[in-house]
Amino acid sequence: VNAEIITIGNEILSGRTVDTNFAYLAAQLETRGVPVGQHQTVGDQVEDIARALKTALARASLVIVTGGLGPTPDDVTRKAIAQALGRPLALDHDVLESIRERWVSLGGSEPMPGNNEVQALVPRGARVLRNTQGTAPGLLMEEDGKAVFVVPGVPGEMRSLTGDSILPWLDAQARHPVRYLTLRTCGIREAVLAQRLAEVPELLPDCQVAYLPSIGGVDIRIRLPEVDAERVAEVAERARQEITGRVGNYIFTEGTDSLERVVGDLLLEREYMIALAESCTGGMVAARITTTPGSSLFFEGGVVSYSNRAKEEMAGVAHELLVEHGAVSEPVARALAEGIAERTGAAVGVGITGIAGPGGGTEEKPVGTVHIAAVAPEGKAHRRYRFPGSRDGVRERSVTASLDMVRRLLLGIDD
Amino acid sequence: VNAEIITIGNEILSGRTVDTNFAYLAAQLETRGVPVGQHQTVGDQVEDIARALKTALARASLVIVTGGLGPTPDDVTRKAIAQALGRPLALDHDVLESIRERWVSLGGSEPMPGNNEVQALVPRGARVLRNTQGTAPGLLMEEDGKAVFVVPGVPGEMRSLTGDSILPWLDAQARHPVRYLTLRTCGIREAVLAQRLAEVPELLPDCQVAYLPSIGGVDIRIRLPEVDAERVAEVAERARQEITGRVGNYIFTEGTDSLERVVGDLLLEREYMIALAESCTGGMVAARITTTPGSSLFFEGGVVSYSNRAKEEMAGVAHELLVEHGAVSEPVARALAEGIAERTGAAVGVGITGIAGPGGGTEEKPVGTVHIAAVAPEGKAHRRYRFPGSRDGVRERSVTASLDMVRRLLLGIDD
Numbered sequence: 001v002n003a004e005i006i007t008i009g010n011e012i013l014s015g016r017t018v019d020t021n022f023a024y025l026a027a028q029l030e031t032r033g034v035p036v037g038q039h040q041t042v043g044d045q046v047e048d049i050a051r052a053l054k055t056a057l058a059r060a061s062l063v064i065v066t067g068g069l070g071p072t073p074d075d076v077t078r079k080a081i082a083q084a085l086g087r088p089l090a091l092d093h094d095v096l097e098s099i100r101e102r103w104v105s106l107g108g109s110e111p112m113p114g115n116n117e118v119q120a121l122v123p124r125g126a127r128v129l130r131n132t133q134g135t136a137p138g139l140l141m142e143e144d145g146k147a148v149f150v151v152p153g154v155p156g157e158m159r160s161l162t163g164d165s166i167l168p169w170l171d172a173q174a175r176h177p178v179r180y181l182t183l184r185t186c187g188i189r190e191a192v193l194a195q196r197l198a199e200v201p202e203l204l205p206d207c208q209v210a211y212l213p214s215i216g217g218v219d220i221r222i223r224l225p226e227v228d229a230e231r232v233a234e235v236a237e238r239a240r241q242e243i244t245g246r247v248g249n250y251i252f253t254e255g256t257d258s259l260e261r262v263v264g265d266l267l268l269e270r271e272y273m274i275a276l277a278e279s280c281t282g283g284m285v286a287a288r289i290t291t292t293p294g295s296s297l298f299f300e301g302g303v304v305s306y307s308n309r310a311k312e313e314m315a316g317v318a319h320e321l322l323v324e325h326g327a328v329s330e331p332v333a334r335a336l337a338e339g340i341a342e343r344t345g346a347a348v349g350v351g352i353t354g355i356a357g358p359g360g361g362t363e364e365k366p367v368g369t370v371h372i373a374a375v376a377p378e379g380k381a382h383r384r385y386r387f388p389g390s391r392d393g394v395r396e397r398s399v400t401a402s403l404d405m406v407r408r409l410l411l412g413i414d415d
Numbered sequence: 416v417n418a419e420i421i422t423i424g425n426e427i428l429s430g431r432t433v434d435t436n437f438a439y440l441a442a443q444l445e446t447r448g449v450p451v452g453q454h455q456t457v458g459d460q461v462e463d464i465a466r467a468l469k470t471a472l473a474r475a476s477l478v479i480v481t482g483g484l485g486p487t488p489d490d491v492t493r494k495a496i497a498q499a500l501g502r503p504l505a506l507d508h509d510v511l512e513s514i515r516e517r518w519v520s521l522g523g524s525e526p527m528p529g530n531n532e533v534q535a536l537v538p539r540g541a542r543v544l545r546n547t548q549g550t551a552p553g554l555l556m557e558e559d560g561k562a563v564f565v566v567p568g569v570p571g572e573m574r575s576l577t578g579d580s581i582l583p584w585l586d587a588q589a590r591h592p593v594r595y596l597t598l599r600t601c602g603i604r605e606a607v608l609a610q611r612l613a614e615v616p617e618l619l620p621d622c623q624v625a626y627l628p629s630i631g632g633v634d635i636r637i638r639l640p641e642v643d644a645e646r647v648a649e650v651a652e653r654a655r656q657e658i659t660g661r662v663g664n665y666i667f668t669e670g671t672d673s674l675e676r677v678v679g680d681l682l683l684e685r686e687y688m689i690a691l692a693e694s695c696t697g698g699m700v701a702a703r704i705t706t707t708p709g710s711s712l713f714f715e716g717g718v719v720s721y722s723n724r725a726k727e728e729m730a731g732v733a734h735e736l737l738v739e740h741g742a743v744s745e746p747v748a749r750a751l752a753e754g755i756a757e758r759t760g761a762a763v764g765v766g767i768t769g770i771a772g773p774g775g776g777t778e779e780k781p782v783g784t785v786h787i788a789a790v791a792p793e794g795k796a797h798r799r800y801r802f803p804g805s806r807d808g809v810r811e812r813s814v815t816a817s818l819d820m821v822r823r824l825l826l827g828i829d830d
Contacts, residue, residue, distance in 0.1 A: 013451050015441030016627065019434070022456070026430030036428050038463065039456035041437070048453065055470075191486050195528045211487060212426050215571075221431075276719070282705025283698030286719040290697025293773055293806060301725030303718050304691070304701040310716030310759065314729075344725065358708055388521050389548055391708055393571060 001034045001173055004056035007041045008049055008067035008077050009153055021066050021158050028162055032170045033178030033226060034062065044068055049080035053148070061146050064166065067153030069136035071115045078121050081150055085141060087123035095128055096120035099135050129165040133157040138165055176226040181236045183243055185250040186217030186259060186404050193218055196246050204239050215396045216259065217252075249413050252404065259403045260288045266410045267298035267348065272376070274406070275346035276302030277315040277336035279327065280354035280370060284399045300346040305336065315339040315351070326365070328353050330382055333371035341375050348376045348410075350402050354385075356394045370398045374405045381409050416449045416588060419471035422456040423464055423482035423492050424568055436481050436573050443577055447585045448593035448641075449477065459483055464495030468563070476561050479581065482568030484551035486530045493536050496565055500556060502538035510543055511535035514550050544580040548572040553580055591641045596651045598658055600665040601632030601674060601819050608633055611661050619654050630811045631674065632667075664828050667819065674818045675703045681825045682713035682763065687791070689821070690761035691717030692730040692751035694742065695769040695785060699814045715761040720751070730754040730766070741780070743768050745797055748786035756790050763791045763825075765817050769800075771809045785813045789820045796824050 005025055011017045019041065026036045037060055042048040049068070056063045068077030082089045099120055103112040119136045122128060129138030129149075134157040139150040147169070151161040185193060190213045197220070201209055206225040211218055222239045224232050244251060253262050267274055276285050286302040289295055303314040308327055311317040316339035317332055325331045336351025354370025361367035366386070373382040383405065387397040407413075420440055426432045434456065441451045452475055457463040464483070471478045483492030497504045514535055518527040534551045537543060544553030544564075549572040554565040562584070566576040586592065600608060605628045612635070616624050623638040637654045639647050659666060668677045682689055691700050701717040704710055718729040723742055726732040731754035732747055740746045751766025769785025776782035781801070788797040798820065802812040822828075 007454075012438075013441060013454065014445050015438040015443070015451070016625075018438040023427075023430040023433040026428060028430070030429050030431075036430070037458070038467070039422075039428065041454035043452070052453075191528045191531055192525075194487050194530065210425060210489065212431060213485075213569075214432075278698070278701075280705075281702070282710070282714075283693070283701030283717060283719065286698030286721075287696070287702050290719075290721065291807070295697075296721055299697075299721050301719050301721045301729060302698060303729065304698065304705070304716050306701075306705065306711055306714050306716045307688075313759070314716060314718065344728070356708075386521065388517075390571065390575075392706070393548070395705075 001062050001170070002060050003029050003034050003036050003062040003064065004060040005036055005039045006049070006052050006056060006063065006065045007039070007153070008044065008065065009041075010043045010074070012041055012067070013043045021153060021155060024155070024159065025064055025066070025162065025166075028167060029170070030178070032167065032174055033176075034170060044074045044076055046076050046080045046083060049077060050084035053081065053084040057146060057148070063146075063148045065148065065150045066158050069119065069150070069152045071113070071119055071135070073115075075118075077150060078118070078123070081139070081141075081148070082123040085123060085143075085148070087125055087141065089121040089123055091117070092120050092122040092128060095122060095137055098137075102135055129161055131157055131161055132164070133160045140165070140169070176228065178226055179224045179232050179236070181222040181224060181239055182255060183220045183222075183240070183251045184217060184253050184255075184257075184259075185220065185247065186252055186400050188218065188247065188250040190218045193220070193247060193250070197243060200239075200242055200246070203242050204235070206235060207239055215393065216400050220251075249408075252407055258291075259400060259407070261292050263403050263406050263410075264289065264292050264295060264298055266407060270347075270377075270410065272347035272410075273298055273300040273344075274348040274350065275300045275340045275344040277311075277340040277349070277351045278302060278304050279306060279311070279336070279352055280356045281352050281395050281398050281402070282306065284395055285350065285352065285402055288399055288403070300344045303340060311336065311353075316343055328355055328365050328369060328371060330371055330373070330384065333373035334375075334380070334382055337373040337375045337380075348374065348406060350374045350406060352398055352402050354394070354398060356391045356398075358391055368394050370394065370401070372398065372402045372405055374402070374409050376406070376409050378409055378412060381405050416477050416585070417475050418444055418449050418451050418477040418479065419475040420451055420454045421464070421467050421471060421478065421480045422454070422568070423459065423480065424456075425458045425489065427456055427482070427568075428458045436568060436570060439570070439574065440479055440481070440577065440581075443582060444585070446593070446595060447582065447589065449585060459489045459491055461491050461495040461498060464492060465499035468496065468499040472561055472563070478561075478563045480563065480565045481573050484534065484565070484567045486528070486534055486550070488530075490533075492565060493533070493538070496554070496556075496563070497538040500538060500558075500563070502540055502556065504536040504538055506532070507535050507537040507543060510537065510552055513552075517550055544576055546572055546576055547579070548575045555580065555584070591643070593641060594639045594647055594651070596637040596639060596654055597670060598635045598637075598655070598666045599632060599668050599670075599672075599674075600635065600662065601667055601815050603633065603662065603665040605633045608635070608662060608665070612658060615654075615657055615661070618657050619650070621650060622654055630808065631815050635666075664823075667822055673706070674815060674822070676707050678818050678821050678825075679704065679707050679710060679713055681822060685762075685792075685825065687762035687825075688713055688715040688759075689763040689765065690715040690755045690759040692726075692755035692764070692766045693717060693719050694721060694726065694751070694767060695771045696767050696810050696813050696817070697721065699810055700765065700767065700817055703814055703818070715759045718755060726751065726768075731758055743770055743780050743784055743786060745786050745788070745799065748788035749790075749795070749797055752788040752790045752795075763789065763821060765789045765821060767813055767817050769809070769813060771806045771813075773806055783809050785809065785816070787813065787817045787820055789817070789824050791821070791824050793824055793827060796820050
């Protein structure tokens with residue numbers, strides 16, 4: 001099976017609404033080993049929808065269409081599908097009855113508006129898929145070994161129909177499920193990672209290796225072969241070893257956990273509390289750490305010591321250090337980390353001071369210069385970074401780098 | 416001009432990454448009155464990209480392609496574009512030089528990996544568009560009255576190239592540009608806003624009123640008629656008056672400024688410093704305020720007093736208050752605001768304490784209960800909120816509410 005997806009709706013095409021349905025559907029299909037070959041977004045016009053469907057059916061054996069099934073005149077998906085597939089629409093009396101029942105059960109004391117009835121129009125020969133979350137049913141049309149699913153665009157309804165109808169249909173077609181191994185890295189650039197792993201594709205000929213970069217790091221995703229579970233586990237283990245042997249220090253987790261959650265788990269295991277003294281990141285590290293529910297078990301608190309006065313008064317940085325070395329310096333970063341750990345009694349302290357820009361840079365300390373320091377029972381660490389990018393980029397990278405410094409310190413990983 | 420957009424990338428097609436670039440681009444094009452006719456997403460295959468581009472060019476006069484410009488072998492967009500447009504690739508020595516400089520300036524002590532050089536390949540006759548946020552430049556190819564822009568898929572780079580190159584190019588094509596009046600609100604729900612402004616569309620027949628909700632508030636966007644500048648200014652002034660007369664207290668700005676920037680400007684005008692004591696928001700208010708460059712001029716610092724001990728020690732909350740009323744209470748919120756202002760010497764202090772969830776709620780103080788307090792030379796304020804939504808949602812809404820409380824306090828707006 002190979003699939004295409006068509007998203008319908010003027011609100012999506014205008015950029016007013018971000019299309020999250022597509023990513024959801026594609027991810028669900030991928031868990032069943034069904035690759036999506038292409039995705040089209042079209043507006044609420046009969047000709048555009050019909051053309052998109054024909055184009056997709058020429059390439060793919062499964063097409064999923066979402067959106068445009070509502071009761072208002074701009075919902076024309078039914079009409080377009082009927083036209084493209086040459087299956088005239090007819091009123092389905094069972095569907096009409098269930099729409100009426102739904103109207104009443106939702107407390108519609110007035111009679112149901114007539115336009116709701118168009119939702120009971122069904123292309124000839126289509127299977128009607130029950131929608132437990134809304135009025136418009138989904139539709140499935142099969143012919144010549146190809147299948148077209150049509151589901152509403154309301155995310156809750158689309159998800160419900162995916163789980164109730166599309167995935168069971170796919171499961172009925174499949175032999176071996178597709179599995180992935182994901183190794184998440186940070187602190188290493190995509191180009192360097194790819195270079196260090198240059199031989200890996202040859203060593204793992206039955207896998208496909210992909211790099212998924214984001215501002216927080218690069219995920220290495222290995223698509224494992226479609227074989228039985230035992231053999232998949234062997235291949236996964238070999239892949240894990242080959243990759244870990246080359247870039248293991250940069251891998252912070254296998255799977256989907258975030259870096260802040262990994263750091264939180266390390267702190268919990270050791271029964272450590274952490275405290276932060278942030279300057280250029282302005283509270284972003286604290287905000288990130290407290291994203292995790294239950295973070296009060298390992299997060300003591302932090303200060304955002306933006307001004308020099310705050311660095312002295314809130315984190316106990318000596319006035320002389322600030323005068324002698326400047327706020328953005330190794331001694332001040334170290335003093336912030338030590339000061340906040342001492343003041344709060346936390347086992348782990350982190351200090352961050354830097355120039356996020358756009359102003360404030362000098363020749364010696366250009367924009368993007370950030371000093372990060374950490375103290376823990378395991379030891380101390382400091383590093384000077386020079387991050388590229390905008391103010392937001394420098395701040396985001398500083399957050400990742402400081403969390404990664406704590407991870408490495410607790411695990412005893414040298415740079 | 417009518418446009419199509421092509422998103423490229425296996426990570427998008429697989430559903431691993433939600434494509435936010437498309438909505439951003441479509442919304443930007445809409446501000447220039449350029450409708451997007453269709454959107455295609457294709458994977459990193461030369462033939463698929465080439466075919467998608469040809470299909471789009473057959474329908475639209477402007478095609479924007481994003482993604483697949485990175486240095487790794489799976490980035491094949493350059494090759495595909497060159498093939499589709501019949502413009503062979505050649506190494507651009509200026510681009511190569513700037514890529515090398517960038518590598519060095521980012522602290523690449525190792526020699527640049529050779530694969531970075533592919534980013535200097537440029538289709539014949541293409542205009543190279545400078546990318547201030549990354550390595551791969553954007554490209555513009557014009558022929559037969561049609562234009563193709565190619566920009567990286569990294570959101571920061573795509574946005575930067577949109578602002579620096581695509582929008583100026585569109586502006587250069589326009590006659591009467593489409594103008595919008597945007598009034599940004601917070602603290603009022605979309606349905607309530609729409610109800611209070613129910614008559615406005617009739618009063619402004621030559622305008623189109625749209626509501627753009629986000630988690631931070633609702634923007635009221637008025638599309639003004641395509642007429643000469645003087646007449647547009649008159650219509651805009653009438654629209655401004657009609658809307659401000661009805662919901663003025665909720666409008667924090669006209670235009671695009673963020674709430675944190677508006678609050679920053681109010682503080683700057685008054686020469687006030689602000690200090691924060693955050694609990695459930697975990698540093699998010701500080702992070703938001705320091706998003707604004709130059710925030711050191713009005714932001715003194717803050718504490719993230721997550722534990723009760725931190726509330727006492729960092730913000731000076733009396734132990735008895737915590738015991739008697741609990742951490743999530745009006746007296747503690749007020750004590751946080753007053754304590755942090757006093758300790759830091761800042762004119763304005765804000766205290767936030769609440770239950771973000773998912774755990775920790777009780778019958779009396781359910782998840783979503785947040786107490787926010789502020790002190791300023793203008794007076795004091797406190798409010799108890801009950802926010803809906805997930806942990807992230809409660810935290811985000813708390814950030815907006817606390818910034819808005821400061822705005823109202825400084826401007827003397829009563830609830």
